Structure formats: C-alpha cells, structure tokens
Amino acid sequence: MTNQTDYNRIKQSATVGKTVGNVVIYALLTIWGVMVLFPFYWMILSSVKSYSSYNSEYIPMFFAQSPTMDNYVSAFTAVPLGRYFANTLIFTITTTAVMLVVTIFAAFAFAKLNFRGKNIAFILCLALMMIPNELVIVTNYVTITKLDMRNTFLGLILPSVTSVFYIYLLKENLAQIPDELYYAAKVDATSDLKYLFKVMIPICKPTIITIVILKVIECWNSFVWPRLITDDANYFLISNGIQEIRENGFGRENIPAMMAVVVVISIPLIILFLIFRNKVMEGVSRGGTKG
Amino acid sequence: MKVVLQHLSKVFPSRNKKANADVVAVSDFNFEIPDGELVGLLGPSGCGKSTALNLICGLQTPTEGRIFFGDDDVTDLPPENRGVGFVFQNYALYPHLTVRQNILFPLQNLKGSDKLSKPDMLAKAREVAELVQIDELMDRKPSELSGGQQQRVAIARALVKMPRILLLDEPLSNLDARLRLQTREELRRIQRQTQITTVFVTHDQEEAMSISDIIVVMRNGVVEQIGKPQDVYDNPVNLFVAKFLGSPPVNIFTGRVTDGTLFIGDDAVLKINGVPNQDIYVGIRPEGFILDRDGPLRCNLNRVEVMGRDVSVISTHDASDNSTIRSIIDAESAADLELSNVRFAIKPNKALLFGKETEARIFFNV
Structure with a gap:
C-alpha cells in the first residue's frame, strides 16, 4: 500500500x-x-486615424477615437498605387522566375558537373558575398546607366537575377544527392536535363520553395535599387509609392496615409507566408543539416 | 546475350604528378560470359571487380580492350544505349517517387519505336513487380520499405526494360545475414526465370559460390581464376585463390618435397610423384583430413566443436601457417577423441601444393 x-x-x-x-x-x-x-x-x-487626429495626439493613444478609412481611399487616389502594385508584381514575378532558373542551373553545375576551373569559379562566386551591397549598388548603377537602362524593367530586374547565397544554398542541397542516382538515371537513358527536372528538383523542392519565398519577399520589399534607377513614376514600385505618400502631408509627414499603404502592401506577403510557412521552416532547417 | 571482354584494362591516372603511380584497376581482363549464365565477380575489396562491372555497364570507359554484347561492339556506347540493367549497392531508388513510379522510370525514357503506351508500361511494371514479389507495395515510397524490399524494387527497376545484361554491384551487402540468404535464393530464382545474363560483384565467397554458374576470382585488377564454383574450389590455381575460397578456410602448412615424399614439418604425410625436391606450401581443406590413430600428421588437440552432423577438430601443428588447424570430420568417427594428441591421414585429392616462391599450384600424381 x-x-x-x-x-x-x-x-x-x-x-x-x-x-x-x-x-x-x-x-x-x-x-x-x-x-x-x-x-x-x-x-x-x-x-485608421485621420491626419489631423494623428497629429493632434501629443501622446499617441493605443486606440482610435474616430476610426476612418479615408487613408485607404486616399492611398489609391492620391498616388497611382494600382500601377505601382502592377509594377511590383511584374518586377517580383520576373525577377524570381529568372533568378530561379539561373540558381538551379548554376547550383547543378557547381554540384554535379565536372569542368575545368569549377572550384575557382565557385570560390569567386562566394567571394562576391563578402563585398558589401552598397559597393555593388554603385557599380551596378554606373553599369545600368551606361547601358541606358534607367527607367526600364530590364534595368530594375537585371541586377537581382543572380544570388550567390541561394546558389550556394541549393548547391549544398544538390550535392547531398548521392551520385548513384545520377548513374542509375544514366543507365536508364535519362538526359542530364531530364534528370535535373525529374529527380533533383523534386528532391530539393523544400529548398527551392524557400528560395522562392525569400526572393519574393526581397523583391517586394526592395527599395534602394528601384529608388535609384527609376525617376519616372511609370516605373515606380510600391516602396517608392510609400515614400510619395509620406511626403504628401501638409508640411509634415503623412504617417497615417503611409501606414495605410504599408498595410495594403503587407497583406500579400503575409498571406504568402502563412500558406508556405511550414515549407519555409523545413527548407531553412534542411539547408544546414543533411537532406 | 553473351558478353565478351577482350584485353580489358582500366588505368586511373595518378593524382600525384611527381610520382607517376597510376592505379591499374583492371588489367588485361579476358572473359566470355555465356548466354543466360549467372557470373559472380569475386575478390577482396579494391581488386577492381566494381570497376570491371562499371566497364561492362558503360559508366566508365576502358583504357584498352573491347567489350562485345553478342556480336555488337559496345565499347564506345554510353550506358543508356547498351541495354543494361544496373542494381547499385545502395539501390539508388528515387526517394521522391513511389515504388511504381520508380519501376516505370526507365520505361518513360524509351524513345522512338520502343516507346510504350501508358497501359503497356503499367502492365510491364506489374509483371516485374510480381516477379520480385513487391506487387503489394507499389504505392509506397522507398523510405517506407525495409532494406530487402528496397533491394527488390531496385532489381525490378533494372529488369523492367528487359535488359540484355543485368549487373549487380554488391547486391546483398546491405542486408542482414538471414535476409541475405533468402535474397540470394530469390536472385537465383529471378535469374533462372528471366534467363538474363547476369554479372554480380561480391566480396563474400560463400555468396558467390552458392548462386553463381561461373565465378571469376580477382586480385589487384588481375583475374586469378575463372571457373565453375566447385572446380575453382577443388582446383585453385594458386595460393591466393585457395585461401580466398572456402569457409572455414583452407589450412596452410609449410612443407617440403624430398624424393617423392611430402613432408609437413617432420611428418611424412604423402607419397607423391612428379614433383622435384623443393620447399612448398601445402593447403589442406578442412574436409581433407581423416582421423586415423596411425595417421602420419601428428597434431596437438586443442578442442572439439560439435556441430551436429559434423565435428570440427581444432588442433595445432608446428608447421602450420595458421595459428590453429581446423578439420571437419564425421561425428561418428570422432567419438573417441580424448587424447591430447590427434593424428590424421590426408586425402590425397584434397591436398594442394603451391610453390614457395611463385605461390602457383604444383600438380602431382599419387
């Protein structure tokens, strides 16, 4: 007991x-x-605070006394936010798609093909990661301006279609796939390209999805480069739009209007992340350990 | 499909540029594999047996020599045009595909007149899955299968396009002992049923002996002996082959031939003819001993291991190369083994003589 x-x-x-x-x-x-x-x-x-009530609050309040949707309306009317949205969409989708192709082929070459100077090429690529972004932006600016590509989508997109880090990430992932699979595919008369698409990419799907999402976020949020390379409002992205709205106040910054725009442009990303969050986590944690 | 290997050599260039030490993985391999036979390539690790297999498959190109499948010279053909099926040591199943998709994969790559309709492909996949008895597992992923099942899937995938030659690289090494026994029987059955010429690589002599029609014993890239398993076992051409085949292994003694008498140590064990006086190695298979009170080979008895049908007698002798001598004799004749000394007679046809220097077989008449 x-x-x-x-x-x-x-x-x-x-x-x-x-x-x-x-x-x-x-x-x-x-x-x-x-x-x-x-x-x-x-x-x-x-x-949801009006411009006047926001500015009259000496100490900001944790709630709105008379909520208003005016800011959302003016966000779309004061500046051509719809056009900026479309621009951003074009920019994001094109950049991500082109980058994905570049990354997959580069990673495949570095991971599985044998060619002269492969290691040196790869080390040079990695060395690029050590150069601060600000420096690259200056040279990119000069290059794009010389090529007469200011205020074009090509000029916006071109500098972001390669990403050494993503190539590195994917290369490590591809390298973990045993070579026997490649030989098995060879014996079964599979071309390199078909092997890449039917075997390697499906195996690395989580990593690729992660890369896509991170790149989409990066594109959606990019500010410095679009700001530098465009001064024609026809090619502005939404990040430039925020800036414009902000400067739209009467002598002071129009913070409520800007926040309304920020809410609007955050929604697609938040939705995207909620859909794919498990995949992102999987991909990020997979990148480091074995696949 | 008969396979002919002519003067096949594979040299891997040395990575060290100063010392020119090229690695000769396969050297002057000549062999004709008869149609429909199961051939075991056997040798210790690093002897070039996997390289030989890769050469037949086409994953590697030979430095010298030609390979024929039937009358076709396939030496310069890439693997996909040779019509071979290959089973890898780690199976190399596509992890993201189900068993069915894995088996269908080779069929989906067929081009031109070989192209199959979807129902035909599925029918073929089902047929081969039934052959290797995995038809219940078709919708699983490889990670959801046991080692033995994965192995069957790998064989099914290699067989589905009806290859001219089936190649297996250490097909059983990833399986546990019991499964290995079972799977090697399976392998034999499948090969018999399909009648596909099959070459497999193994370092396990028992495995090779038990299922092969022909075994090829290799060492350091050189083929030491080719023959039926029993022939190679009974008549090894040299000391290496004698030592490599057989479980328990052959007992090696240092001895000499003096005036037609074979001496092991000081014991005159056999009368032999046709061998000049010289120092030699004597190899005696465990089953080559006869327990005999008046036998010429005097050994010190260590212990007796009873195995039921047979008895294994462990003893020592001064002239033995191994630390102990293992002899296998009938249980009945071992009934009165109690002495510390034990004497054996030698079966003349189980005694193998090898030159001391050359280690090559010396034949004699009794």
Whole structure:
C-alpha cells in the first residue's frame, strides 16, 4: 500500500511541475507574441486615424477615437498605387522566375558537373558575398546607366537575377544527392536535363520553395535599387509609392496615409507566408543539416 | 546475350604528378560470359571487380580492350544505349517517387519505336513487380520499405526494360545475414526465370559460390581464376585463390618435397610423384583430413566443436601457417577423441601444393 501512495505523490508532483512549467512557457510566449504583434497593431491603428487626429495626439493613444478609412481611399487616389502594385508584381514575378532558373542551373553545375576551373569559379562566386551591397549598388548603377537602362524593367530586374547565397544554398542541397542516382538515371537513358527536372528538383523542392519565398519577399520589399534607377513614376514600385505618400502631408509627414499603404502592401506577403510557412521552416532547417 | 571482354584494362591516372603511380584497376581482363549464365565477380575489396562491372555497364570507359554484347561492339556506347540493367549497392531508388513510379522510370525514357503506351508500361511494371514479389507495395515510397524490399524494387527497376545484361554491384551487402540468404535464393530464382545474363560483384565467397554458374576470382585488377564454383574450389590455381575460397578456410602448412615424399614439418604425410625436391606450401581443406590413430600428421588437440552432423577438430601443428588447424570430420568417427594428441591421414585429392616462391599450384600424381 505504501508503494501506491508513493506513486500517487510522484504523479501529483509531476503534474504540478508540468502545469507550472506550462504556465511559465505560455506567459513568456504571450509576452513575446505581444512584442512581435505590437508593431502590426500600431501600423493598423495609425492607418485608421485621420491626419489631423494623428497629429493632434501629443501622446499617441493605443486606440482610435474616430476610426476612418479615408487613408485607404486616399492611398489609391492620391498616388497611382494600382500601377505601382502592377509594377511590383511584374518586377517580383520576373525577377524570381529568372533568378530561379539561373540558381538551379548554376547550383547543378557547381554540384554535379565536372569542368575545368569549377572550384575557382565557385570560390569567386562566394567571394562576391563578402563585398558589401552598397559597393555593388554603385557599380551596378554606373553599369545600368551606361547601358541606358534607367527607367526600364530590364534595368530594375537585371541586377537581382543572380544570388550567390541561394546558389550556394541549393548547391549544398544538390550535392547531398548521392551520385548513384545520377548513374542509375544514366543507365536508364535519362538526359542530364531530364534528370535535373525529374529527380533533383523534386528532391530539393523544400529548398527551392524557400528560395522562392525569400526572393519574393526581397523583391517586394526592395527599395534602394528601384529608388535609384527609376525617376519616372511609370516605373515606380510600391516602396517608392510609400515614400510619395509620406511626403504628401501638409508640411509634415503623412504617417497615417503611409501606414495605410504599408498595410495594403503587407497583406500579400503575409498571406504568402502563412500558406508556405511550414515549407519555409523545413527548407531553412534542411539547408544546414543533411537532406 | 553473351558478353565478351577482350584485353580489358582500366588505368586511373595518378593524382600525384611527381610520382607517376597510376592505379591499374583492371588489367588485361579476358572473359566470355555465356548466354543466360549467372557470373559472380569475386575478390577482396579494391581488386577492381566494381570497376570491371562499371566497364561492362558503360559508366566508365576502358583504357584498352573491347567489350562485345553478342556480336555488337559496345565499347564506345554510353550506358543508356547498351541495354543494361544496373542494381547499385545502395539501390539508388528515387526517394521522391513511389515504388511504381520508380519501376516505370526507365520505361518513360524509351524513345522512338520502343516507346510504350501508358497501359503497356503499367502492365510491364506489374509483371516485374510480381516477379520480385513487391506487387503489394507499389504505392509506397522507398523510405517506407525495409532494406530487402528496397533491394527488390531496385532489381525490378533494372529488369523492367528487359535488359540484355543485368549487373549487380554488391547486391546483398546491405542486408542482414538471414535476409541475405533468402535474397540470394530469390536472385537465383529471378535469374533462372528471366534467363538474363547476369554479372554480380561480391566480396563474400560463400555468396558467390552458392548462386553463381561461373565465378571469376580477382586480385589487384588481375583475374586469378575463372571457373565453375566447385572446380575453382577443388582446383585453385594458386595460393591466393585457395585461401580466398572456402569457409572455414583452407589450412596452410609449410612443407617440403624430398624424393617423392611430402613432408609437413617432420611428418611424412604423402607419397607423391612428379614433383622435384623443393620447399612448398601445402593447403589442406578442412574436409581433407581423416582421423586415423596411425595417421602420419601428428597434431596437438586443442578442442572439439560439435556441430551436429559434423565435428570440427581444432588442433595445432608446428608447421602450420595458421595459428590453429581446423578439420571437419564425421561425428561418428570422432567419438573417441580424448587424447591430447590427434593424428590424421590426408586425402590425397584434397591436398594442394603451391610453390614457395611463385605461390602457383604444383600438380602431382599419387
């Protein structure tokens, strides 16, 4: 009988310990969640305040007294946000698609083909990652301007279609695929191209999806390069649009209008991320360890 | 389909540019594989047996020599045009495809007049899956299969396009002992059923002996002996082959021939004719000993291992190269083994003589 009570005591204390642990974990997670979500709340909150009420709040308030959708309306009317949206969409899709092709072929070549100077070429590529982006932007600017590609989509897209990091990421992933699969495919009369598309790409799908999503986010959010290379509003991206709206205030920055635009342009990315978040996590964690 | 290998050599250039030490993986391989036979390439690791297989397959091109499938010279053909099926050591199944898709893969690459309709492909896949008994697993992914099942899928994938030659690289090495026994029987059955000329590589002599029609023993890229398993076992051409084949292994003694008598140590064990006086190695298979109270070979008894049908007698002798001598004798004749000394007679046809220097077989008349 003594054994019985002992077991109960152990069970009880284990339950208590578990409950306490859970409470602590959830409390910490809640704090963390609030910290992460607060900027989003602030963004939405600011976007529904009118310009005057926002500017009259000496101490910003955590709620809106008379919420208004005017900012959203003016976001689309004050500047051609629809056109910027379309531009960004074209820019993002084209860049990502071209980059994907470049990355897959480059990674395949580096991982599986043997050619003279492969290692040196790869090291040179990696060395590019050590050059700060700002430096590259200056030379890119000069190049694109000389090629007379300012205010064109080509000029916008061209510098972003290669990404050494993604090539590296995918190359590591492809390299983990055993060579026997390649030989097996050879024996079965598979061409290199078919092998790439029917075997390697499906195996590396999580990594490729990760790359696509990261690239889409990067394109969607890109600001410095489009800002530099375009001064014709016909080629502005939404990031330039935000800037324009911001400067639209009466002597002061029009923060509420800007926030409304930010909300609008964040939505597609958030939706995209929610759909693919599992794949992204899978791909990121796979990149480092074995496939 | 008969396969002819003529003076086949493969040299891998040395990576070290100063010392010109090229690696000769296969050297002057001559062999004619008869149609429909199962051939085992056997040798210790690094002897060039896998390279030989890759040469037949076309994954590597020979430095010298020609390869014929039937009357076709395939030496310069890439693997896909040779019509071979290859089973890799680690099976090389496509991990993202189901078993059915894996088996269909080679068929989907057929071009021109060989192209099959979808129902034909599925029918072929089903047929070959039934042959290797995996038709229940067609919708699983390779990761959901056991090692033995993966192995069958790999064989099915190699067989589905009805290759002229089936090549297997260490097909059983990734399986556990029991499964290996079972699968090698399967392999034999499948080969018999399909009548496809098959070459497989193994380092396990027992595996090679048990299922091959012909075995090829290789060492350092050189073919040491080719023959039926029993012939090679009974009549090895040199000490290496004698040592490599047989389980338990052959017992090696240092001995000498003096005036028509074979001595092991000081024991005159056999009268032999036709061998000049010289120092030699004597190899005696475990089954070559006869327990005999008055036998000429006097050994010190270590212990007796009872295996049921047979008895394994472990003893020592001063002239033995191995630390112990293992002899296998009938259980009945071993009933009275209690002495610390044991004496054997030697079956003359189980005694193998090898030159001390050349290690080549020396034949004698009794």
